[in-house]
Amino acid sequence: MQTNKENNAGGVVASSAPQRAPLKETTKSNVVNEADGLHKDSVNSDSLEDKDKQKWSLDNFEIGRPLGKGKFGNVYLAREKSSKFIVALKVLFKSQLQKSNVEHQLRREIEIQAHLRHPNILRLYGYFHDAVRVYLILEYAPRGELYKEMQAQPHSRFDEKRSAKYIMQLANALKYCHTKKVIHRDIKPENLLLSLRGDLKIADFGWSVHAPSSRRTTLCGTLDYLPPEMVEGKAHDEKVDLWSLGVLCYEFLCGKPPFEAESNSDTYKRICSVDLRFPSHVSDKAKDLMVKLLRHSPRDRLSLDGVLQHPWIGQWTEDRSTVPPPKK
Missing domain, CATH: 3.30.200.20 (Phosphorylase Kinase; domain 1)
Known part of the structure; x- marks a missing residue:
């Protein structure tokens, strides 16, 4: 597809x-x-x-x-x-x-x-x-859309160092959102912008929801990024963002989403079976992170703290700790 x-x-x-x-x-x-x-x-x-x-x-x-x-x-x-x-x-x-x-x-x-x-x-x-x-x-984010930046790279993908930086920044932002009981539900390159210094900014909250009860049933977001629980019509919580983070990491490194197929129904099938295939250029540490995020069961997915402490993030970023607490 x-x-x-x-x-x-x-x-x-x-x-x-x-x-x-x-x-x-x-x-x-x-x-x-x-x-x-x-x-x-x-x-x-x-x-x-x-x-x-x-x-x-x-x-x-x-x-x-x-x-x-x-x-x-x-x-x-x-x-x-x-x-x-x-x-x-x-x-x-x-x-x-x-x-x-x-x-x-x-x-x-x-x-x-x-x-x-x-x-x-x-x-x-x-x-x-x-x-x-x-x-x-x-x-205003002067460097514009991250998706366009990615498309301008060789093979339309980022290298591992740059990908790790963006995943770390996004994990920090999502961790903050989740503490506020906000689920984003539509993480994808088109919804991300870049600041003057090249830092990632989540720019679109059109599908976000404030959900203190933490269980939702609305089917929303972008097909390639939908987690199995949404595809299967089950209730979902903030762990949908963990799945999307794994899909985004794959697209950063490979230039396309992991479950892309010729038809929507085939994409759904690949998502539900977690049919994950990696190109040869992806490192073992990066594969490990994505495999731990792209788990069919939401409770089995790596936490955002786990992402920030993952060896792949630590390998490519100077500081894998969270950013300083934002202003109240």
Whole structure:
């Protein structure tokens, strides 16, 4: 099965659906410069949070170039006028959201992402809306989509050192999410961005859920990344993210998901039987990590602490301990 890789810039899913008229960009004398305002000190970011207690509007921003197009709208580079702070402004059309019946999903996404504070999770600074659009004020990730970065590599895959770095950062971010009772449920390269320094950022929480009860039954996410319990229609918990982490590690190292097949039904079969095959270039330590994550039974999967302490992570990263605790 050929995986359909969508452009998910800033969390907006790409689509061939016709786009509405874009926002008008600022004049040439006022165009947002990406290099200007990227020194993200706490004063600038905190000023956005303080401002959010008031009422935001489009008048607060200078609009720059488009960063991505999607089914429900577009993402633009923007600068908050008073602080000069660079952000990504995600613009969604209410009519498209209503037509697809995803207003509740967007509300949940905003509620979850706005309360997360971690260096490997894209910040949602605030939101506002008018009669036609909803606007999300997001952290700007200058190096863009991790999927595009991967596609630009030889053989469309990362080497083991780079893969280990990303898996370590993602494991840290997911560990933080799970402490907040947040299950992501849609980890894949298209939902990950890169900061100016090349650090991974989880950018899309469209399928995430806050689940204190820890048992869900909704079938969601991307086919190639679905765990057996979802495919088999069973209840699931935060351990679905462990499976996705294993699938992601495989795609980083091999350039494609591990259970890819000619048809959806064949992919389902390979997932349920955990039909895992490794190319010869993958190291034994990397195989060991993936085998321990890609277990049919959720309770048998390696924990996130186990991932962070795994010899493969330790081999390629200077510090396998967790990152410093994020701000409350």
